[in-house]
Amino acid sequence: MKTTLIGAAAAAVLAMPAFAQGADVPDNLEKLGNFQTTGTTEFTYVPQEGAFADGIRKTLERITLPEGFRIGLYAVVPDARHMAVGPQGIVTFVGTRKDKVWAVTDRNKDRVADEVKDFAPSLKFAIPNGPCFSKDGFLYIAEQNRVLLFPAAEFFYESPDVAAFNLVKQGELIPPEEESYNHTARVCRIGPDGKIYISLGQPFNVAPPEKLDLYREVGIGGIIRMNTDGTGREVYTYGIRNSVGHDFDPETGDLWFTDNQVDGMGDDIPPGELNHQTEMGQHFGAPWYGGGDVRTNEYAGQDVPYDVVMPAVEMTAHAADLGMTFYSGSMFPEEYRGAIFSAQHGSWNRTTPVGARVMVTHVAEDGTATSEPFAEGWIDGNGEYLGRPVDVAQLRDGSILVSDDLAGAIYRIWYEGM
Template identity: 85%
Template sequence: MKTTLIGAAIWVALALPAVAQSTDVPDNLEKLGNFRTTGTTDFTYVEQDGPYAEGIRKTLERITLPPGFRIGLYAVVPDARHMAVGPQGIATFVGTRKDKVWAVTDRNKDRIADEVKDFAPSLTFAIPNGPCFSKDGFLYIAEQNRVLLFPAAEFFYESPDVAAFSLVPQGELIPPGEESYNHTARVCRIGPDGRIYISLGQPFNVTPRDKLELYREIGIGGIIRMKTDGTGREVYTTGIRNSVGHDFDPATGDLWFTDNQVDGMGDDIPPGEINHQTEMGQHFGYPWYGGGDVRTDDYADEEIPLEEVMPAVETVAHAADLGMTFYTGHMFPEEYHGAIFSAQHGSWNRTEPIGARVMVTRIAEDGSASTEPFAEGWIDANGEYLGRPVDVAQLRDGSLLVSDDMAGALYRIWYDGM
């Protein structure tokens, strides 16, 4: 039996008393969870036309794609990071590393957004980088140290007041003493088992020894999972540095994720990673490995105390592989069906910048994988960044959205065969 959108919100309010209400955050979360108004009446709207948008369109003229593909500006979205496309196809929700979540709507369905406004403006968000949807329309937003739940987000988002609950209360995603300004961009996905998977980047370049046991226990430097009522938390993945993108293979249910590797070892090492996890508890080598089979200086002389899983794909060093999604649409040619599309944000300290592009990774029948550029051109001949892709998401028509937090935009990539 399917739950209606209104019924979903009522179901959470009545059937899930274990979903905690905030008691220590001075915002309106408790009021919204009790279906009370907050007095907030205004949205912040983002202008979608004018010189700024035209400047972005000009940049997109230089982007190269395989034959038959096109790219265009979908929406101007400040600080756009990870995206969650609503299951109803009504709105796309875009996280940031600041204090906004944006709701993006294409009202006339011309495949260009008509409206961008802030979502749940009465709430105070803290690095709401990671939105994700369940198939039945529940929106989850993973913040720096909290996870929020919005039942029926696509129904309520037209109002400043929305049904909202705290799945993981403030200060309980990680210990408050471990909060950092570094590597705090969480991402989430609902897995095929119906649980929510959340990445927890660790804050160091190389984790110090005195943090290893604590981080392994609570899942920092890994991926945790829990039931969608916030109970049953467990550490699913260990031995990663800072994963900011994961998805599940629709054919096998296996988890795949990107990982950003150790800095300061040179321009060309260590490689970035796309990893393939086949069972709970697997360890992916960090901090003994800095990326691929390159040992870190800090742990170079130590015997690795557990069995590690090597990456399925090694990517170019320091390109900063972030968001990713498996392609399940029908618009693109057959060769792209079941492939991974991922965003490379671009290097921050490489002497010659690299990345700033969208990659495609194909998985062979034997499980081996290979990756290559799909959309590129956001670095010009002078080595200047003209954009920095963050995430890739799929619209219902099978086209792709790409977010860019530098340009503050969402791009749409489609195939017309021409």
Template identity: 85%
Template sequence: MKKILLATACLFLGAGIANAQAPVPDNLEKLSNFQSTGTTEFTFIDQTGEYADGIKKNLERIKMPAGFKIELYAVVPDARHMAVGPQGIVTFVGTRKDKVWAVTDRNKDRVADEVKDFAPSLKFAIPNGPCFSKDGFLYIAEQNRVLVYPAAEFFYESPDVAAFNVVKQGELIPPEEESYNHTARVCKIGPDGKLYISLGQPFNVSPPEKLDLYKKVGIGGMIRMNTDGTGREVYTYGIRNSVGHDFHPVTGELWFTDNQVDGMGDDIPPGEINHQTAPGQHFGHPWYGGGSVRTKEYAEAAEVPVDVVMPAVETVAHAADLGMHFYTGDMFPAHYKNAIFSAQHGSWNRTTPVGARVMVTHIDDEGNATTEPFAEGWIDENGEYLGRPVDVAELRDGSILVSDDLAGAIYRISYEGN
């Protein structure tokens, strides 16, 4: 064992020395000044062969309501959150690694023809969260910065793209708060034209000594700012780790998923879909582990010192509700209009795995919400994951895309019924 540990340490030390001797250049300054970087090569992902065929085979077991069809749209390694270009040309896909992928259906047969890395001259750090403004500006929220690409659907054909800082590296959160845990940022442009970004806190339960700092900078919450990075403010408090949010198409109000506390048992606490109606509302963490279940760490507090908004929907414990999207298309039956389609990534430490499916949440005129499975079957009879859905996006034809970071794929769900 000591020999293994020593060899591992030497390996990492050697990697550190190699990185120190040959740092990867960050070409943002050149791109911001419309200068060439000298980068000429893309990484292309093969869309055919045995790997793609294996994914298609697994999709045969997915169950959905009558009339719906699921197909492989693209092979996309580590596929996480998606942003469909307003021109309908490209879908940009983030990852929890160092790549952003550009996915193109050139012949419009609703299957991607090309998947290549976006802006390969840039050095990304967990570029999980892409989102678009209506006028075609692409924003990508990384672990600790936010960049904007003003003409992404045009420049993506070239290795060099126009790119600018919205939030500079090290200024989204304090650098000393950077963590390997809960670092997947998500962004959306709200009805007010502002940029909303979730900032998951890195602990299972936030410790007391961190609460003041987190409240100030928005960690364990959601921030909003103008699209040029000015006017930053904390919009939402009391979130453990939200990795999906969207705005109701009619009311304009914010809804978001939240992943709740681990280690309390298989069946508690529940996951959450939340509904925010005003700035500054608090959603319970760390006093609540999920729903009305109190955390052990804060159970001694007789009274919770904040006014808490309880979830609009409690979901099955540990299913890991992630990306979500309000459906606005016309392809699906009418009762899906303005419903939430959301992805459950699946449990990582539950005795019997749950999740790994797409859910639909219907909201009535009074704002009451009910959730049910929409597409499921990515956990087989042995309890093995065949896929882990992450996010949901909508194409211009009204079909939806579902990303899967385990299979490294994007699926397309369409409706062919009456």
């Protein structure tokens, strides 16, 4: 049965002209797309026990949660960033801001990972921060300037060679001359319309005027969407500084996303943002606004040329809100069902550090939203970070995973009852 499904998936991909391999494609990607071996035979495995793991467990003893909830170490995963849980529940793929994507497997289903190894080791990734899955098991990985597609990744990941194709070729996600070392962590989601949505952070603290026309045209400082064969690219969202987390409300289909706001304006302004988009083409204020209704110094006094949608929730300034997910499980109490769980990475230059926690946002029937801390304690009494949460994902049992790129770990949070 598996062989039949894999063959059907591969045939569907090969029938799509957008995936034709170009001369600029690395040899191994071309080989994998033609179902040829690369000669790669070795994985990099990450030890799951020992002093390092024990130290992380010790840190988790200080994390506070609402009554009835527990947190534990799920996996040691170096540089862990955004996560994509496979639809079959076999493996979780974890991106990084370096050159690895990790495959995390809980083989005995005790809700602790048994194996962490690199995914597709014959490929060289460049900031593969953003994995996401379609419901039919196609894995997409958004890199700095490329998007790759892996049909039936939950089947192929056991081998060093995996079926792999371009969705967006290297150098075509953004213009190559706009590549930067800053704000390059992309995220992706498959929307209720079946299209893939990809965030494209702009690299500046405040984007300069001479860049705005280009950015608007290609979607830098926004969210783009396209068909899952790579065609039909269009800009869906405008006026974002650097969004590294979005998800769709399962009830309404609306897009919600976090946005990191302008630095250098003081400890307490501007606020971070959790935004709610209700239709294509809405504008969320950057660079005229630094966050919320706080105007940037660079554009102060200028007329704003667009109708601006203000954030649904103003978050703590400089807490660095990143990955988010709507909770659709049944393990947590009723009050959390349909809520948004999001990760605050923590401030990088605030006088007193803030963030480094998991937030929960409750959305009312009228669309209004309120946020509060859900899991915190990763900043100690000396103001030192013991961890920096990045993303939140849901397992099939209704528990949630939280990634941490400072500790190099994934945590699992579950509910045991009062």
